[in-house]
Amino acid sequence: MPKDGGIGASSKRREDVRFLTGVGNYTDDINIRGQAYVHFLRSDIAHGTLTSVDVDAAAGMAGVVRIFTGADFEGVGGIPCGWQVTDKHGEPMQEPAHPILAQGKVRHVGEPIAAVVAESPEQARDAAEAIVVDIAELPAVVNMKDAVKDGATKVHDDLTSNLCYDWGFVEENKDAVTKAFEDAAHVTSLELVNNRLVANPMEPRVAVGDYARGTDNSTLYTTSQNPHVIRLLMGAFVLGIPEHKLRVVAPDVGGGFGTKIFHYQEEAFCTFAAKACNRPVKWTSSRAEAFMSDAHGRDHVTKIELALDGDNNFTALRTDTYANMGAYLSTFAPSVPTWLHGTLMAGNYKTPLIYVNVKAVFTNTVPVDAYRGAGRPEATFQLERLVDKAAHELGVDPIALRRQNFITEFPYATPVAVEYDTGDYNATMDKLEEMADRAGFDARRKESEANGKLRGFGVNAYIEACGIAPSNLVGQLGARAGLYESATVRVNATGGLVVMTGSHSHGQGHETSFAQVVAEMIGIDENMIEIVHGDTANTPMGMGTYGSRSIAVGGSAMVRATEKIIAKAKKIASHLLEASEGDIELKDGAFSVAGTDKSVAWGDVTLAAYVPHNYPLEDLEPGLEETAFYDPANFTYPAGAYACEVEVDPDTGEVTIERFAAADDFGNVINPMIVSGQVHGGLAQGIGQALMESCVYDDDGQLLSASYMDYAMPRSSDLPMYQVDHSCQTPCTHNPLGVKGCGEAGAIGSPPSVVNAVLDALRSGGHDVAHIDMPVSPNRVWAAMHGGDAAKKAVGVVAANAKHNG
Amino acid sequence: MTQVSMTVNGKAASGEVEGRTLLVQFLREDMGLTGTHVGCDTSQCGACVVHVNGEAVKACTMFAIEADGAEVATIEGQANADGSLNVIQQAFQDHHGLQCGFCTPGMVMSAAALLKDNPKPTEAEVRHYLDGNICRCTGYHNIVKAIMAASGQDVAALAAE
Ligand code: FES
Ligand code: FES
Numbered sequence: 003m004p005k006d007g008g009i010g011a012s013s014k015r016r017e018d019v020r021f022l023t024g025v026g027n028y029t030d031d032i033n034i035r036g037q038a039y040v041h042f043l044r045s046d047i048a049h050g051t052l053t054s055v056d057v058d059a060a061a062g063m064a065g066v067v068r069i070f071t072g073a074d075f076e077g078v079g080g081i082p083c084g085w086q087v088t089d090k091h092g093e094p095m096q097e098p099a100h101p102i103l104a105q106g107k108v109r110h111v112g113e114p115i116a117a118v119v120a121e122s123p124e125q126a127r128d129a130a131e132a133i134v135v136d137i138a139e140l141p142a143v144v145n146m147k148d149a150v151k152d153g154a155t156k157v158h159d160d161l162t163s164n165l166c167y168d169w170g171f172v173e174e175n176k177d178a179v180t181k182a183f184e185d186a187a188h189v190t191s192l193e194l195v196n197n198r199l200v201a202n203p204m205e206p207r208v209a210v211g212d213y214a215r216g217t218d219n220s221t222l223y224t225t226s227q228n229p230h231v232i233r234l235l236m237g238a239f240v241l242g243i244p245e246h247k248l249r250v251v252a253p254d255v256g257g258g259f260g261t262k263i264f265h266y267q268e269e270a271f272c273t274f275a276a277k278a279c280n281r282p283v284k285w286t287s288s289r290a291e292a293f294m295s296d297a298h299g300r301d302h303v304t305k306i307e308l309a310l311d312g313d314n315n316f317t318a319l320r321t322d323t324y325a326n327m328g329a330y331l332s333t334f335a336p337s338v339p340t341w342l343h344g345t346l347m348a349g350n351y352k353t354p355l356i357y358v359n360v361k362a363v364f365t366n367t368v369p370v371d372a373y374r375g376a377g378r379p380e381a382t383f384q385l386e387r388l389v390d391k392a393a394h395e396l397g398v399d400p401i402a403l404r405r406q407n408f409i410t411e412f413p414y415a416t417p418v419a420v421e422y423d424t425g426d427y428n429a430t431m432d433k434l435e436e437m438a439d440r441a442g443f444d445a446r447r448k449e450s451e452a453n454g455k456l457r458g459f460g461v462n463a464y465i466e467a468c469g470i471a472p473s474n475l476v477g478q479l480g481a482r483a484g485l486y487e488s489a490t491v492r493v494n495a496t497g498g499l500v501v502m503t504g505s506h507s508h509g510q511g512h513e514t515s516f517a518q519v520v521a522e523m524i525g526i527d528e529n530m531i532e533i534v535h536g537d538t539a540n541t542p543m544g545m546g547t548y549g550s551r552s553i554a555v556g557g558s559a560m561v562r563a564t565e566k567i568i569a570k571a572k573k574i575a576s577h578l579l580e581a582s583e584g585d586i587e588l589k590d591g592a593f594s595v596a597g598t599d600k601s602v603a604w605g606d607v608t609l610a611a612y613v614p615h616n617y618p619l620e621d622l623e624p625g626l627e628e629t630a631f632y633d634p635a636n637f638t639y640p641a642g643a644y645a646c647e648v649e650v651d652p653d654t655g656e657v658t659i660e661r662f663a664a665a666d667d668f669g670n671v672i673n674p675m676i677v678s679g680q681v682h683g684g685l686a687q688g689i690g691q692a693l694m695e696s697c698v699y700d701d702d703g704q705l706l707s708a709s710y711m712d713y714a715m716p717r718s719s720d721l722p723m724y725q726v727d728h729s730c731q732t733p734c735t736h737n738p739l740g741v742k743g744c745g746e747a748g749a750i751g752s753p754p755s756v757v758n759a760v761l762d763a764l765r766s767g768g769h770d771v772a773h774i775d776m777p778v779s780p781n782r783v784w785a786a787m788h789g790g791d792a793a794k795k796a797v798g799v800v801a802a803n804a805k806h807n808g
Numbered sequence: 809m810t811q812v813s814m815t816v817n818g819k820a821a822s823g824e825v826e827g828r829t830l831l832v833q834f835l836r837e838d839m840g841l842t843g844t845h846v847g848c849d850t851s852q853c854g855a856c857v858v859h860v861n862g863e864a865v866k867a868c869t870m871f872a873i874e875a876d877g878a879e880v881a882t883i884e885g886q887a888n889a890d891g892s893l894n895v896i897q898q899a900f901q902d903h904h905g906l907q908c909g910f911c912t913p914g915m916v917m918s919a920a921a922l923l924k925d926n927p928k929p930t931e932a933e934v935r936h937y938l939d940g941n942i943c944r945c946t947g948y949h950n951i952v953k954a955i956m957a958a959s960g961q962d963v964a965a966l967a968a969e
Contacts (some may be wrong), residue, residue, distance in 0.1 A: 014901050022897040022916065024843020024883035031842035124828070148871030204847045204855055204910040204944050255847070257944050308875025509908030509945045679904045679950060686947030709854035710942070718938040718948040723931070723966050748947075803820040 008522035009739075012675035017254075017507075028254045029208035029225045030286050037210065037282035038067050040275060041126035042268065043116040043133050044294065045108035048144075048366040048703020049157070050137035052106055053750030053759060055116055063329065065125030068279055069133070069202065070117045070271070072103045078274065081265055082239040083331040086480040087340050087362070090170030095362070097166075098158040102240070102267045102274070108137060109157055109329035109707050110366050112294025117271055119279055123286070126775045142703030146303060146324040157329055157364040166327050166336065168363035171344040175417060179357040182318035186309035189225040190392035193774045196380045198301035198326065198697040199805070200713060201373045205256020207296065211272030215280060219247050222273045225260045226252040227508050228546020233538050235265040235333070241274055242654040245538075248273075252536040255508035259687070260372040261296045263548045276530045285357060286375055293708040298697055299373020301326035302339065306351075306384045308392055310523035316407045318355040320385060321347060325362045325370075332371035337361060341479050342377030342467070342549075346464040350427045350463045350641060351383045355461040356417045366703040372548065374687055375750040378466040383776075386462035386754035390761075391772065400758070404463055405431060409666045412732075420467065422639045424732035425667060433665040434461070437725050439643035443771050446647070446660075447766065448652035456650040457660070458763025461643065462753035468743030469638035469734075477669075486633040487551070488542040489560040491520070491567050493626035495612035497605035498530045501563075501692035503604070504544010505556030512552060519557060519739065522714070523564050524592040526604060542629055544620045550743030553672060554638050554734065561738045562630035570626060574607050577618045638734045638742040642666035645753040646689075650763040655784030657760055663725040664751065669733040669742035679745045681726045684748020690716035690754035691749075715779075812876045816841065817885025825872045832856045832867035834875075835882060842969040843913045847942065857914040857921075858882045859895030864921035866940070883913035886920070896920055896958045904965070905954035907945035914941050919955045928959050931966065 005011035020026050047792045081100040088094055099105075104115045116133050120126035140154045148154060149164040157164055166753035170176065183189060210223040220243055226232050236250075237243045255262060268285050275283040287295065299351035306321040344358035375382075389407075393400035402478040408427040415421045441458050450457035470476070473484035488504040501520060505512060517531040535541060544556065568588055575593035576583040585596045610617055611626040647661040664681055671677050694714035698706045707713040733740030753776060760778050764771050764787060771786045813822040816839060823838040835841045835858070844867055847855035856867040859881040888894050893901060896919050906912040915938070922929060922937045929937065934952050943951060957963045 015908070018901040019893065021906055021912050022883075022893060022900055023887050024913050026843070026909050028845070028910065029843075030846075040889065124826070150831055159886070202944055203908070204853065205845070205908065255908065257908040259944070289850070289853075372919075420892060506849040530902075554820070673905050679907060679946060682947035682949040683907060683945045684947075694874070697841075709850045710848050711850050715824070715852075715942050715944070719940065721935075721948055723945065723952070724949055779871075 007528055008518055009672050011518060011673065011716055013518055013528060013673055015511045017511060017513045020447045027091055028205055028256055029210065029223050029253060032210055032219040032223050032253065032281040034212055036211060037284050038119045038121060038279060039123040039126050040117050040119050040272065040283050040285045041123065041130045042114040043118070043130040043135070044291070045104065045111060045113045045115055045137070047137050047139055048142040049106060050108050050139040052104055052108060053138050056134040059072060059134070059196070060118065063125070063129040063132060065121035066129045067073060067119040067121065070103060070275065072101060072105045078102060079242070082235055082271070083336065084333045085337040086237065086482065086600045087167050087169060087336040089167040090173050095336055096161045097331060098161055102270050110368050110701060112291070112368060114267055119275055119283055120642065123560040130746050140212070142366045144365055144367065144699050144701055144703050145324055146365060149363050149365055150361060151288065157366055164364045165393065166364055169360045170417065171340070171358045174606045175355055176357045177318050179318045179355045183307065183309045184354050186317060186649045187312040188396060189307055189311045190388060190395055191305065191307040191543050192384070192388050192391055192773060193305045194384060194387060194650050194773060196300045196302040196304065196383055197691060197776045199261040199299045199373055199691055200293055200697050201261035201296060201299055201696050202715060203257030203259055206289060206292045207262065207266065207268065208286045209269045209272040209473060210282060210284045211276030211618060213276040213280065219249065220273050220277060221249045221251065222269055222728065223253065223310050223610040224269050225255055225262050226250070227255065227258045227548055228537055229506065229538050230504060230543050231546055232265050232269060236270050236273065240270045247406035249539045252506060255506070258508040258747065259374040260299065260376055260548055263546070264297050264371055265296035266295070273596055288709065290708055293713065294368060294705055297332040297371035298328065299370065299371050300380060302380045303371050303484060304384050306388050308388050310392065314396060314398060314406060316351050316353040318356045319353050325360055327362050327364055328367045328369035329364060330369050332369035335371040335480070338372050338377045339380070342650045343416050344383050345420045346378050346381040346465065346467060347385065347418050349382065350409060350465050354417060358418065358469050367699055371767065374684065374745040375466070375675055376549070378746065378749055379750045382464045382750050383753050386464065387757060387773065401431065401435070401461055415549045420637060421704045423636060423735045425639060425641050426730060426732050427641060429730040430665040430667050431463065433450040433730055434643040434645050434663055436728060437663040437665060438661065440712050443647070450649050455544065456652055456763040456767040458648050458650065458761065458766065459645065460758025460761040461645045462751065462754040462757040462758060463643045464641055465641040466746060466750050467637040468550035469634050470549040470551050471637055472635060473633050483545065484633070485545055486631050487555040487559045488544040488629065489556065489563045490542050490627065490629040491560070491612065493567060493608050494609070495533065497608045500532045500534055501560055502534045502539055502541040503556050503560060504546065505552040506547045510552065511546065511673070511676045515553065515676055516557065516560060518672055519560060520564050523561070523568065524604065525588065534661055550745040553741045554737055554743045555632060555634050557739055557741065558634070558737045559630050559632035562632050563628045566628035566630060567626060570628070571607050573622055574610050574617065575602050578602050578607065578616065635736040638669065638737070640666060640668050640742040640744065640747050642751060644751045644755045646752070646759040648756065648759040650760060650783060652767055652787065655787065657778055657783060659689060659722045662722055664727070664748065665730060666744065666747050667730045667732055668728050668744045669731055670740040671731070672741065674728065674741045677728055678726050680744045681748045682724055683751050684746060685724050686721055687693060687749040688752030689721060689756055692753040692776050692778055694720065694779065696777050810873055812872050814875050814878045814880050816880045817882060827871065827873065829872045830833055830868055831870040831872050831875050833873035835867060840880050842886050845910055845913060847910065850861040852942065854914040855911050855916060857917040857919060857941065859921065882948060883916060886916060896923070899958035903950050903954040903957055904949045905946065911941060911943040915943065915951055919958065922955065923959055929956070931956065
């Protein structure tokens with residue numbers, strides 16, 4: 003029987019009512035009396051020297067309040083990077099300055115050069131068009147391998163080269179890995195591209211800066227997954243505003259997927275300009291601006307190799323990756339291809355020796371940072387494509403090869419520095435084989451063939467690391483912040499309570515699922531609990547929502563704070579019941595004395611805390627409010643197995659997803675409905691990456707895919723109904739809820755099975771194709787079937803995208 | 809500036825607009841009806857769908873002056889008279905057809921237009937109809953389910969959760 007409340011219940015989401023009736027409160031819905039509007043003039047050239055910015059004509063135009071250029075920000079800090087990676091020689095990465103408005107040079111299309119503040123958005127835009135900018139164009143650095151050649155044009159003149167860092171992991175293993183490859187019975191290798199993506203939350207970014215002259219307080223309303231992080235970075239590193247004079251509010255957030263973690267120039271600008279102009283300043287991104295200013299994701303070029311012994315056991319793995327950083331270092335960018343990627347290269351397998359090399363490269367493109375999965379999809383894709391390729395080369399069943407090499411004993415210390423606490427990879431694979439009806443595949447393939455189509459079945463396993471992260475560990479790895487989470491639980495006199503959490507939902511339904519946990523712990527109705535988040539003025543310092551960390555880290559902080567509440571409430575109850583504290587039990591919202599019928603209701607205890615007439619005042623403070631900060635002991639390791647079944651039209655190369663099954667182990671699950679929804683959304687993004695999405699630059703650094711006409715977003719008719727299951731549960735051993743996190747799994751786990759399925763379909767038609775890079779668009783498939791090299795041409799992708807959208 | 813007058817959710821609405829003012833801007837900024845969203849600048853995403861004289865329209869693709877004299881319905885006017893969710897809205901909540909909620913007003917308005925023309929759509933018909941509405945959160949599974957459920961069809965047979 004499904005539960006009707008508390009942990010494990012598919013409680014309907016309370017936030018839905020406001021979203022469904024049009025009364026949500028997104029940042030663009032906020033308008034402050036007297037506000038002005040900013041329009042950013044952005045570079046349409048990828049790389050060049052800014053020789054002049056003439057604002058004279060624009061300054062006199064109707065409605066213009068003030069025009070800002072780089073000169074106005076000379077004394078202001080740049081956008082900081084939150085993570086310093088150390089290279090394989092022990093040297094820190096190269097870290098360029100990242101100005102609010104361009105200083106002397108432009109380094110990517112979309113970089114803001116000037117900002118016009120005006121009475122209306124239209125007036126700001128009209129005036130921006132009248133600014134005359136002179137740029138002496140320089141050769142654009144676009145291709146990563148060219149960027150690191152000797153003599154390449156430098157993106158940053160003050161750095162020694164375009165190489166941000168050359169990272170080796172684990173450097174001490176390198177020679178042993180080389181030896182294992184020399185001794186291998188079989189080596190499989192693969193070169194591949196993990197295509198550049200744009201996160202594209204449907205709500206574009208918005209910032210509204212406000213300044214109160216009377217108190218000298220600044221407020222920023224912004225579309226952020228982590229308002230405290232923005233307050234810290236912007237206050238301390240950019241504008242020099244102490245945290246107690248700066249409030250950051252992120253109200254309802256319309257999706258983020260990582261791209262709303264980072265601190266962006268526009269936020270700092272609006273906060274700065276509100277003070278400079280002494281009036282609120284609002285910026286609303288257009289979709290075109292979003293494409294050229296939101297941090298992009300992925301963009302790795304990799305060569306990976308697997309060594310196997312004569313019994314098909316994996317003996318060693320090595321991988322070399324070029325990772326695009328774009329023109330500047332976004333907030334978490336350096337950590338993505340290293341600590342969120344290299345540490346996951348063991349996957350679900352007991353490969354004893356692994357070496358990972360990553361070269362992070364500056365190019366004249368938009369900065370690249372975490373996008374749903376962040377590093378883990380890149381690790382999963384290369385490994386799971388490689389294992390499939392090995393199976394075909396060896397003529398063994400791809401599932402059997404995986405099972406043979408699965409880790410089966412836990413805890414398991416990988417050769418890439420992490421320790422998996424729990425898991426059961428055979429259980430999720432068993433579940434998957436049942437869900438995907440592998441036994442019925444041959445019949446379905448025959449049916450497709452009868453209709454002139456090829457049918458393929460592809461599978462992969464995945465593991466990821468969530469619940470980031472132990473602060474002392476990430477500190478050693480270069481993080482410039484802690485990664486704990488916080489919660490304050492405030493119980494009111496009449497028994498209702500408010501949880502103020504540092505986590506922040508951008509679609510995950512925290513207001514519902516967090517309340518379920520506290521309701522379960524106390525035994526009261528979920529509707530007695532309110533979740534407050536997204537405002538630094540009324541929540542404790544927290545690190546926000548990303549990396550599938552909210553229930554594992556934020557939820558754990560909330561559990562700890564609630565435990566403190568219960569402990570104190572028991573003391574009050576013991577006084578009221580005149581019993582010893584050790585005999586007090588809390589059940590179904592009432593405190594009772596063990597073995598007696600004496601009890602006192604939750605509401606009577608909370609009332610006593612605030613009206614302490616009959617109360618142990620000598621021993622106990624009045625009131626009932628507790629705060630906890632929770633720093634996780636380890637990452638959590640969700641894992642699972644995914645299967646995709648496709649049809650390929652041999653005449654056109656078009657791929658359709660016929661079935662998709664996902665068997666996940668997320669540990670304990672708070673709200674199964676919400677968890678399934680998270681997987682669905684992740685699958686759509688992973689299938690989107692595999693089949694259609696691609697962010698494309700030409701050789702001059704022009705962004706060719708800067709609208710929904712050119713960047714193919716997955717639409718409803720591109721996707722199937724999904725089969726998802728999370729009944730295989732090995733609870734996390736080190737957090738109080740036993741949860742692992744579910745937000746990114748779908749995006750991490752799905753791309754390899756899609757590509758594996760397409761190749762399986764092609765093989766069934768007599769086309770032995772070793773690999774097709776994502777997106778596996780019709781023209782790439784068709785070219786691969788016909789041996790043409792058109793498959794490699796990015797320009798073809800854009801054409802395919804345009805066709806898709808047209 | 810030009811004077812426009814229309815009926816929005818059954819109430820008279822008027823204001824002064826520029827020739828270039830879009831219907832969606834008029835609704836959001838002049839009428840304060842911020843439930844209708846803007847997700848793109850190329851008429852591709854459907855976050856802005858409203859009904860104009862009973863037809864689903866992308867409000868970013870129509871000038872406010874073109875709606876002069878029209879009957880406009882937005883998400884704010886969709887709930888039942890007693891404030892409870894209407895059948896489509898309720899189905900979206902029941903089937904978890906929304907996450908961040910940003911595409912949701914457009915989805916609900918498109919779904920209403922679909923069900924008016926096609927009261928019992930198949931899964932393929934729902935998916936085809938929604939091609940002008942992008943959702944980045946849900947993967948569409950639960951939106952399709954919600955709309956089919958709102959049409960009174962049994963959705964238990966669709967792929968398992
Ligand atoms: S805002 Fe109207 S279609 Fe995107
Ligand atoms: S619910 Fe977020 S875009 Fe659809």
